[in-house]
Amino acid sequence: MARIVLTDVGVVLGGVDLSDHIASVEISQNFDAVETTAFGDGGRTRVAGLEDSTLSLSFHQDFDTGEVDATIAPLVGGTAAFELAPFGTATAASGTAPRYSGTVLVTEWTALNGAVGELSTADVTWPVVGQVARGTGA
């Protein structure tokens, strides 16, 4: 399998494509490890419990109409659907170009962050509500 260098990840939040203002993305799928160890087991046994995933993004802040702050600020405290396309939104989902989607709870927003002379960025980590879906277009 070919290694990939991320150059055109599509990130759609609440139906809004903010890809050109996002510098990094991380979807982290985690599951609780529920212990099922019983008498007679030689070691601890576990099964996967509830999913507890997160979405982390690094935005380039922009206060223009229809840009980053105007889009995210109304979502704070609520939920927003997300879609991640590793090869851009124009590339159809397939087995080798999966798309990840779900809903996040917008729990934090750093409207202003940065030091003198630096690019203003906003790094967030939002918990996923429910489960992350992996779409392959099938």
Next chain:
Amino acid sequence: MMWRVTSSRLAWPAGTVLGADDLAGCNIEALVAGGHLAPEKKRTPSEQVPVSPRSKKKPVDPVIEDNSAEEPEEQE
């Protein structure tokens, strides 16, 4: 209720008019607040200019100059 797309960041091009069905699952309020959608005023029947019966003009019969039916004047 209809909304017009006002930004270039949605799946539809700017200027597209969408209905609630098109935006199912979207946070419309947030999209409006974010400058991506604007309510599209749909003209309702009550807003249309009423046509008063008085304003209806009866069609005027066209005047046709046709002297052929007239009797010729008597000449002395």
